[in-house]
Amino acid sequence: MTPEQQAVATANEAFYDALTNRDLPAMERLWFPADWAECVHPGGVALRSWDEVRDGWALIFTGASTVMVAATDVKVHLVGDIAWVSCTERLASTIDGRMTTSAAHATNIFVRHDDEWRLVLHHASPVPFVAPPDSGGLVN
Amino acid sequence: MTPEQQAVATANEAFYDALTNRDLPAMERLWFPADWAECVHPGGVALRSWDEVRDGWALIFTGASTVMVAATDVKVHLVGDIAWVSCTERLASTIDGRMTTSAAHATNIFVRHDDEWRLVLHHASPVPFVAPPDSGGLVN
Numbered sequence: 001m002t003p004e005q006q007a008v009a010t011a012n013e014a015f016y017d018a019l020t021n022r023d024l025p026a027m028e029r030l031w032f033p034a035d036w037a038e039c040v041h042p043g044g045v046a047l048r049s050w051d052e053v054r055d056g057w058a059l060i061f062t063g064a065s066t067v068m069v070a071a072t073d074v075k076v077h078l079v080g081d082i083a084w085v086s087c088t089e090r091l092a093s094t095i096d097g098r099m100t101t102s103a104a105h106a107t108n109i110f111v112r113h114d115d116e117w118r119l120v121l122h123h124a125s126p127v128p129f130v131a132p133p134d135s136g137g138l139v140n
Numbered sequence: 141m142t143p144e145q146q147a148v149a150t151a152n153e154a155f156y157d158a159l160t161n162r163d164l165p166a167m168e169r170l171w172f173p174a175d176w177a178e179c180v181h182p183g184g185v186a187l188r189s190w191d192e193v194r195d196g197w198a199l200i201f202t203g204a205s206t207v208m209v210a211a212t213d214v215k216v217h218l219v220g221d222i223a224w225v226s227c228t229e230r231l232a233s234t235i236d237g238r239m240t241t242s243a244a245h246a247t248n249i250f251v252r253h254d255d256e257w258r259l260v261l262h263h264a265s266p267v268p269f270v271a272p273p274d275s276g277g278l279v280n
Contacts, residue, residue, distance in 0.1 A: 036217050038226055040245050045267050046226060048215070075188070077176050077260075082222040084249060084261065086178055086186060105180050107247050107263045109224060120217075121224065123247045125265025127185050 005076040008083040008110055011117040012076075015108065016069045016089070022061040028054065032111055032118035040123040042104045065095040071106070081112040089124060103127050145216040148223040148250055151257040152216075155248065156209045156229070162201040168194065172251055172258035180263040182244045205235040211246070221252040229264060243267050 001009065011030065018026035031037060033050035039057075040046050047056045071087040089104040109121035141149060151170065158166035171177060173190035179197075180186050187196045211227040229244040249261035 036215070038215075040247075040265065043266065043268075046213075046228075046245050048226075073186075075176070075178075079222050079251060080220045082219050086188075086261070088186075105186050105263070107180075107249075107261065109247075109249070111219060121226070121247065123245070123263055123265070125180065125263070126183065128183075 001076060002078075004078055005083075008076045008078060008085060008117050009074060011110060011119070012071060012074065012085045012087070012108055015119060015122075016071050020068050022066070024054075024058055024061055027057050030119050032113055032120050034120060036120070038121045038123075040125070042102075042124050042126045065093050067094075068092045083110045083112070083117060084108065085110070088127070141216060142218075144218055145223075148216045148218060148225060148257050149214060151250060151259070152211060152214065152225045152227070152248055155259060155262075156211050160208050162206070164194075164198055164201055167197050170259050172253055172260050174260060176260070178261045178263075180265070182242075182264050182266045205233050207234075208232045223250045223252070223257060224248065225250070228267070 014026070015030050018030060031050060031053065035049045037050040037053050038046055038048050039053040041056065047053050068091070070090045072090060074085060074087040076083060076085050085108040087106050089106050091102045091104065093100050093102070103126070104124045105127045106122065106124040108119060110117040111120050154166070155170050158170060171190060171193065175189045177190040177193050178186055178188050179193040181196065187193050208231070210230045212230060214225060214227040216223060216225050225248040227246050229246050231242045231244065233240050233242070243266070244264045245267045246262065246264040248259060250257040251260050
Protein backbone atom coordinates (compact mmCIF):
# COMPACT_ATOMS: atom_id res chain seq x y z
CA MET A 1 0.00 0.00 0.00
CA THR A 2 1.10 3.57 -0.67
CA PRO A 3 1.08 6.02 2.32
CA GLU A 4 -2.11 7.55 0.87
CA GLN A 5 -3.84 4.16 0.70
CA GLN A 6 -2.60 3.44 4.22
CA ALA A 7 -4.28 6.64 5.46
CA VAL A 8 -7.56 5.44 3.94
CA ALA A 9 -7.13 1.99 5.51
CA THR A 10 -6.54 3.67 8.89
CA ALA A 11 -9.77 5.68 8.53
CA ASN A 12 -11.55 2.44 7.62
CA GLU A 13 -10.23 0.75 10.78
CA ALA A 14 -11.33 3.75 12.87
CA PHE A 15 -14.83 3.26 11.45
CA TYR A 16 -14.97 -0.37 12.60
CA ASP A 17 -13.52 0.61 15.99
CA ALA A 18 -16.27 3.23 16.38
CA LEU A 19 -18.85 0.58 15.47
CA THR A 20 -17.45 -1.97 17.93
CA ASN A 21 -17.17 0.68 20.69
CA ARG A 22 -20.68 2.11 20.01
CA ASP A 23 -18.95 5.48 19.83
CA LEU A 24 -21.32 8.01 18.25
CA PRO A 25 -18.97 11.04 18.63
CA ALA A 26 -16.28 9.07 16.79
CA MET A 27 -18.82 8.27 14.03
CA GLU A 28 -19.63 11.98 13.80
CA ARG A 29 -15.94 12.80 13.32
CA LEU A 30 -15.46 10.02 10.77
CA TRP A 31 -18.38 10.83 8.46
CA PHE A 32 -18.62 13.80 6.13
CA PRO A 33 -22.01 15.23 7.19
CA ALA A 34 -23.41 15.84 3.68
CA ASP A 35 -27.00 15.49 2.54
CA TRP A 36 -25.64 13.00 -0.02
CA ALA A 37 -24.05 10.74 2.63
CA GLU A 38 -25.54 7.27 2.52
CA CYS A 39 -25.61 4.14 4.65
CA VAL A 40 -26.98 0.68 3.88
CA HIS A 41 -26.98 -1.76 6.81
CA PRO A 42 -27.09 -5.51 5.98
CA GLY A 43 -30.52 -6.38 4.60
CA GLY A 44 -31.77 -2.81 4.99
CA VAL A 45 -32.84 -0.02 2.69
CA ALA A 46 -30.62 3.00 2.05
CA LEU A 47 -30.45 5.71 4.71
CA ARG A 48 -29.86 8.92 2.77
CA SER A 49 -28.45 12.19 4.15
CA TRP A 50 -26.20 12.53 7.19
CA ASP A 51 -29.19 13.14 9.50
CA GLU A 52 -30.70 9.76 8.62
CA VAL A 53 -27.33 8.03 8.75
CA ARG A 54 -26.55 9.50 12.18
CA ASP A 55 -30.00 8.57 13.55
CA GLY A 56 -29.37 5.02 12.29
CA TRP A 57 -26.13 4.73 14.25
CA ALA A 58 -27.71 6.28 17.34
CA LEU A 59 -30.48 3.65 17.18
CA ILE A 60 -28.00 0.80 16.77
CA PHE A 61 -25.81 2.05 19.63
CA THR A 62 -28.70 2.30 22.07
CA GLY A 63 -30.05 -1.15 21.11
CA ALA A 64 -29.75 -4.30 23.21
CA SER A 65 -27.20 -6.09 21.05
CA THR A 66 -23.46 -5.44 21.05
CA VAL A 67 -21.31 -6.25 18.07
CA MET A 68 -17.59 -6.73 17.46
CA VAL A 69 -16.50 -6.17 13.88
CA ALA A 70 -13.19 -6.95 12.20
CA ALA A 71 -12.50 -5.99 8.58
CA THR A 72 -10.57 -8.57 6.55
CA ASP A 73 -9.55 -8.85 2.87
CA VAL A 74 -9.25 -5.07 2.80
CA LYS A 75 -8.68 -3.53 -0.65
CA VAL A 76 -8.16 0.22 -1.03
CA HIS A 77 -8.45 2.09 -4.31
CA LEU A 78 -7.84 5.79 -4.68
CA VAL A 79 -8.40 8.34 -7.48
CA GLY A 80 -7.73 11.98 -6.62
CA ASP A 81 -9.73 12.97 -3.56
CA ILE A 82 -11.98 9.90 -3.61
CA ALA A 83 -11.13 6.49 -2.22
CA TRP A 84 -13.12 3.32 -1.81
CA VAL A 85 -12.54 0.32 0.39
CA SER A 86 -13.88 -3.14 -0.23
CA CYS A 87 -13.68 -5.58 2.67
CA THR A 88 -15.25 -8.56 4.40
CA GLU A 89 -16.73 -7.71 7.79
CA ARG A 90 -16.58 -10.50 10.36
CA LEU A 91 -19.20 -9.80 12.99
CA ALA A 92 -19.71 -11.30 16.45
CA SER A 93 -23.03 -10.11 17.89
CA THR A 94 -24.24 -10.65 21.43
CA ILE A 95 -27.93 -10.37 22.35
CA ASP A 96 -29.01 -11.33 25.90
CA GLY A 97 -25.65 -13.01 26.48
CA ARG A 98 -25.96 -15.24 23.40
CA MET A 99 -23.25 -14.82 20.79
CA THR A 100 -23.71 -15.35 17.05
CA THR A 101 -21.30 -14.76 14.18
CA SER A 102 -21.94 -13.61 10.66
CA ALA A 103 -20.16 -12.03 7.72
CA ALA A 104 -20.91 -9.13 5.42
CA HIS A 105 -19.32 -7.56 2.39
CA ALA A 106 -18.81 -3.80 2.59
CA THR A 107 -18.13 -1.00 0.15
CA ASN A 108 -16.99 2.18 1.92
CA ILE A 109 -16.46 5.41 -0.04
CA PHE A 110 -14.30 8.18 1.46
CA VAL A 111 -13.71 11.80 0.37
CA ARG A 112 -10.56 13.71 1.27
CA HIS A 113 -11.53 16.90 3.12
CA ASP A 114 -8.92 19.16 4.80
CA ASP A 115 -6.40 16.32 4.46
CA GLU A 116 -8.66 13.88 6.29
CA TRP A 117 -10.48 10.91 4.77
CA ARG A 118 -14.15 11.11 5.70
CA LEU A 119 -16.77 8.43 5.04
CA VAL A 120 -19.63 9.36 2.68
CA LEU A 121 -21.04 5.94 1.84
CA HIS A 122 -21.20 2.62 3.70
CA HIS A 123 -22.93 -0.30 1.99
CA ALA A 124 -22.86 -3.63 3.85
CA SER A 125 -24.65 -6.80 2.78
CA PRO A 126 -24.78 -10.32 4.21
CA VAL A 127 -22.55 -12.96 2.63
CA PRO A 128 -22.28 -16.71 3.25
CA PHE A 129 -19.98 -17.24 6.25
CA VAL A 130 -16.41 -17.88 5.08
CA ALA A 131 -13.72 -19.70 7.05
CA PRO A 132 -10.84 -17.51 8.27
CA PRO A 133 -7.78 -17.85 6.00
CA ASP A 134 -5.61 -19.64 8.60
CA SER A 135 -8.17 -22.11 9.91
CA GLY A 136 -7.09 -24.91 7.60
CA GLY A 137 -10.76 -25.52 6.87
CA LEU A 138 -11.43 -26.62 10.47
CA VAL A 139 -13.51 -23.55 11.22
CA ASN A 140 -16.47 -22.66 9.06
CA MET B 141 -29.04 16.86 -12.60
CA THR B 142 -26.05 18.54 -14.25
CA PRO B 143 -25.10 17.35 -17.77
CA GLU B 144 -22.14 15.49 -16.18
CA GLN B 145 -24.44 13.69 -13.74
CA GLN B 146 -26.82 12.94 -16.60
CA ALA B 147 -23.98 11.25 -18.51
CA VAL B 148 -23.33 9.02 -15.49
CA ALA B 149 -27.05 8.24 -15.18
CA THR B 150 -27.09 7.27 -18.87
CA ALA B 151 -24.14 4.90 -18.35
CA ASN B 152 -25.98 3.44 -15.36
CA GLU B 153 -29.09 2.82 -17.49
CA ALA B 154 -26.95 1.20 -20.18
CA PHE B 155 -25.65 -1.18 -17.51
CA TYR B 156 -29.17 -2.30 -16.56
CA ASP B 157 -30.10 -2.60 -20.24
CA ALA B 158 -27.08 -4.87 -20.80
CA LEU B 159 -28.14 -6.94 -17.79
CA THR B 160 -31.75 -7.25 -19.00
CA ASN B 161 -30.62 -8.05 -22.56
CA ARG B 162 -27.97 -10.58 -21.40
CA ASP B 163 -25.56 -8.61 -23.58
CA LEU B 164 -21.98 -9.58 -22.71
CA PRO B 165 -20.30 -7.39 -25.40
CA ALA B 166 -22.20 -4.38 -23.99
CA MET B 167 -20.98 -5.30 -20.47
CA GLU B 168 -17.44 -5.47 -21.83
CA ARG B 169 -17.76 -1.96 -23.25
CA LEU B 170 -19.35 -0.61 -20.07
CA TRP B 171 -16.80 -1.89 -17.56
CA PHE B 172 -13.27 -0.62 -17.10
CA PRO B 173 -11.31 -3.88 -17.34
CA ALA B 174 -8.98 -3.30 -14.38
CA ASP B 175 -7.65 -5.87 -11.93
CA TRP B 176 -9.29 -3.72 -9.23
CA ALA B 177 -12.76 -3.92 -10.79
CA GLU B 178 -15.21 -5.56 -8.43
CA CYS B 179 -18.70 -7.02 -8.53
CA VAL B 180 -20.93 -8.24 -5.69
CA HIS B 181 -24.15 -9.96 -6.77
CA PRO B 182 -27.03 -10.08 -4.25
CA GLY B 183 -26.11 -12.45 -1.40
CA GLY B 184 -22.78 -13.30 -3.00
CA VAL B 185 -19.13 -12.79 -2.18
CA ALA B 186 -17.02 -10.22 -4.02
CA LEU B 187 -15.75 -11.07 -7.49
CA ARG B 188 -12.45 -9.24 -7.79
CA SER B 189 -10.62 -8.30 -11.03
CA TRP B 190 -12.23 -7.81 -14.42
CA ASP B 191 -11.59 -11.46 -15.39
CA GLU B 192 -13.67 -12.73 -12.47
CA VAL B 193 -16.34 -10.08 -12.99
CA ARG B 194 -16.65 -10.93 -16.69
CA ASP B 195 -16.81 -14.68 -15.99
CA GLY B 196 -19.59 -13.92 -13.50
CA TRP B 197 -21.68 -12.12 -16.13
CA ALA B 198 -21.00 -14.85 -18.70
CA LEU B 199 -22.28 -17.46 -16.22
CA ILE B 200 -25.41 -15.43 -15.43
CA PHE B 201 -26.16 -14.80 -19.12
CA THR B 202 -25.92 -18.49 -20.04
CA GLY B 203 -28.08 -19.56 -17.08
CA ALA B 204 -31.71 -20.70 -17.28
CA SER B 205 -33.28 -17.64 -15.67
CA THR B 206 -33.95 -14.35 -17.43
CA VAL B 207 -34.22 -11.12 -15.52
CA MET B 208 -35.64 -7.67 -16.22
CA VAL B 209 -34.14 -4.91 -14.11
CA ALA B 210 -35.27 -1.31 -13.69
CA ALA B 211 -33.29 1.17 -11.59
CA THR B 212 -35.39 3.56 -9.47
CA ASP B 213 -34.57 6.22 -6.83
CA VAL B 214 -31.38 6.92 -8.77
CA LYS B 215 -28.92 9.28 -7.04
CA VAL B 216 -25.72 10.35 -8.79
CA HIS B 217 -22.78 11.94 -7.04
CA LEU B 218 -19.65 13.07 -8.80
CA VAL B 219 -16.20 14.26 -7.67
CA GLY B 220 -13.59 14.86 -10.38
CA ASP B 221 -13.24 11.74 -12.49
CA ILE B 222 -15.13 9.47 -10.09
CA ALA B 223 -18.88 9.13 -9.81
CA TRP B 224 -21.11 6.83 -7.83
CA VAL B 225 -24.72 5.91 -8.29
CA SER B 226 -27.02 4.66 -5.59
CA CYS B 227 -30.30 3.12 -6.72
CA THR B 228 -33.01 0.57 -6.01
CA GLU B 229 -33.06 -2.29 -8.50
CA ARG B 230 -36.51 -3.73 -9.20
CA LEU B 231 -36.04 -7.22 -10.59
CA ALA B 232 -38.49 -9.52 -12.37
CA SER B 233 -36.91 -12.96 -12.80
CA THR B 234 -38.33 -15.80 -14.86
CA ILE B 235 -37.22 -19.40 -14.31
CA ASP B 236 -39.05 -22.18 -16.19
CA GLY B 237 -41.82 -19.77 -17.11
CA ARG B 238 -42.46 -18.76 -13.49
CA MET B 239 -42.01 -15.07 -12.68
CA THR B 240 -40.89 -13.71 -9.32
CA THR B 241 -40.09 -10.16 -8.27
CA SER B 242 -37.53 -8.86 -5.84
CA ALA B 243 -35.63 -5.69 -5.00
CA ALA B 244 -32.00 -4.89 -4.36
CA HIS B 245 -30.01 -1.85 -3.37
CA ALA B 246 -27.02 -1.07 -5.58
CA THR B 247 -23.90 1.04 -5.31
CA ASN B 248 -22.22 1.52 -8.71
CA ILE B 249 -18.87 3.32 -8.97
CA PHE B 250 -17.77 4.77 -12.33
CA VAL B 251 -14.44 6.23 -13.49
CA ARG B 252 -14.18 8.74 -16.34
CA HIS B 253 -11.81 7.35 -18.97
CA ASP B 254 -11.38 9.03 -22.39
CA ASP B 255 -14.54 11.05 -21.69
CA GLU B 256 -16.57 7.91 -21.05
CA TRP B 257 -17.96 6.74 -17.71
CA ARG B 258 -16.91 3.15 -17.13
CA LEU B 259 -18.10 0.91 -14.32
CA VAL B 260 -15.45 -0.29 -11.84
CA LEU B 261 -17.59 -1.49 -8.95
CA HIS B 262 -21.10 -2.93 -8.72
CA HIS B 263 -22.42 -3.93 -5.30
CA ALA B 264 -26.01 -5.14 -5.11
CA SER B 265 -27.73 -6.54 -2.03
CA PRO B 266 -31.28 -7.76 -1.35
CA VAL B 267 -33.69 -5.36 0.35
CA PRO B 268 -37.23 -5.87 1.58
CA PHE B 269 -39.59 -5.39 -1.39
CA VAL B 270 -40.90 -1.83 -1.44
CA ALA B 271 -44.13 -0.68 -3.10
CA PRO B 272 -43.66 1.48 -6.23
CA PRO B 273 -44.07 5.20 -5.37
CA ASP B 274 -47.34 5.63 -7.32
CA SER B 275 -49.11 2.48 -6.18
CA GLY B 276 -51.00 4.21 -3.36
CA GLY B 277 -49.98 1.34 -1.11
CA LEU B 278 -52.12 -1.13 -3.11
CA VAL B 279 -49.11 -2.95 -4.48
CA ASN B 280 -46.52 -4.37 -2.10
